[in-house]
Amino acid sequence: MKGEVLEENDPYYIEVEEKEEDEEHLETAAPPLKERAISTQHAFLMTHLLEGVVQHGTGERAKALGRPIAGKTGTSSDYADAWFIGYSPSLLAAVWVGFDDKTSLGKNETGARAALPIWISFMESALRERPLEPFRVPDGITLVKVNLESGLVVDGDSKDTILEAFVNGNIPSPVEKVSPKKGETPSIAPTRSILPETRVDGP
Numbered sequence: 567m568k569g570e571v572l573e574e575n576d577p578y579y580i581e582v583e584e585k586e587e588d589e590e591h592l593e594t595a596a597p598p599l600k601e602r603a604i605s606t607q608h609a610f611l612m613t614h615l616l617e618g619v620v621q622h623g624t625g626e627r628a629k630a631l632g633r634p635i636a637g638k639t640g641t642s643s644d645y646a647d648a649w650f651i652g653y654s655p656s657l658l659a660a661v662w663v664g665f666d667d668k669t670s671l672g673k674n675e676t677g678a679r680a681a682l683p684i685w686i687s688f689m690e691s692a693l694r695e696r697p698l699e700p701f702r703v704p705d706g707i708t709l710v711k712v713n714l715e716s717g718l719v720v721d722g723d724s725k726d727t728i729l730e731a732f733v734n735g736n737i738p739s740p741v742e743k744v745s746p747k748k749g750e751t752p753s754i755a756p757t758r759s760i761l762p763e764t765r766v767d768g769p
Contacts, residue, residue, distance in 0.1 A: 597610060606704040607733045613701055614731040620652070621726065624678045628686055633693065634701050637685075639677030644670045648680035655699045657692060661685040706734050 616636035619625040624639040637652020647664040648671060661681040671680055689706060703709070711720045711727040721741040722728050732738075 578647075607706045610701070611704065611731055612705055613698060616652075617701070618728070623731050624676075625650065625682060625740070627678065627682055628689075630686060630688060631693070633698050635689075636701070639682060641676040644668075645672060645675045646670055648675055650675045650677050650681040650685045652685060652689070654689070654693060654696075656702050658687070659685060659688055659692070663689070705730050708734055708737060710737060714739075 590695045614637055617634065619638055620635045625635075625637050628635045628637060633654060633656075635652055635654055637650060640649035640651070640665075641647070646668045647662065649660065651658075651660040651663050653659070661684045663675075663680040663684070698740045708727050709731050711722065711724070712718060712725045712730045713720055714728055717738065719738060719741045
């Protein structure tokens with residue numbers, strides 16, 4: 567999963583015919599057609615939001631992997647289920663912790679506490695031999711700094727900011743004015759995230 571496109575696949579059959587002397591004949595239907603479910607830009611926005619869960623939220627422990635990760639924790643009522651579903655640019659994995667009869671796991675056994683450490687252990691091993699790669703930024707996306715509290719785009723230098731991704735033409739206004747440091751010019755030019763993304767053109 568590359569974090570920039572989602573496609574819906576039609577089902578198809580696989581038929582195996584066993585013959586004498588342990589011979590097998592494998593027949594499959596024609597490959598199904600793929601239909602794009604959402605745009606590359608909107609898929610990237612979701613990935614960017616889920617990166618925030620790892621960088622600033624309940625999935626923060628996953629930063630220990632030292633590579634771009636997006637994901638989401640999950641916890642059901644009475645702590646009966648705990649999840650973490652997350653992905654790098656090349657691999658997605660999900661961990662569920664719970665009982666078939668919905669018995670509670672115990673107080674505070676959340677997705678971040680019960681499931682995330684298992685997910686991290688698996689991904690650490692699964693990604694060990696894989697190169698460090700970024701989530702690709704599709705054409706039509708701009709990354710800008712916004713104020714953590716107001717959500718306004720920051721024009722100038724400010725500490726309390728995060729990077730947010732916007733489809734071109736949808737950058738919010740008004741802009742929050744911040745006095746630049748001496749010798750600097752205010753700017754809202756696109757800025758890269760903590761773990762750099764790579765911009766690509768087209769879908």
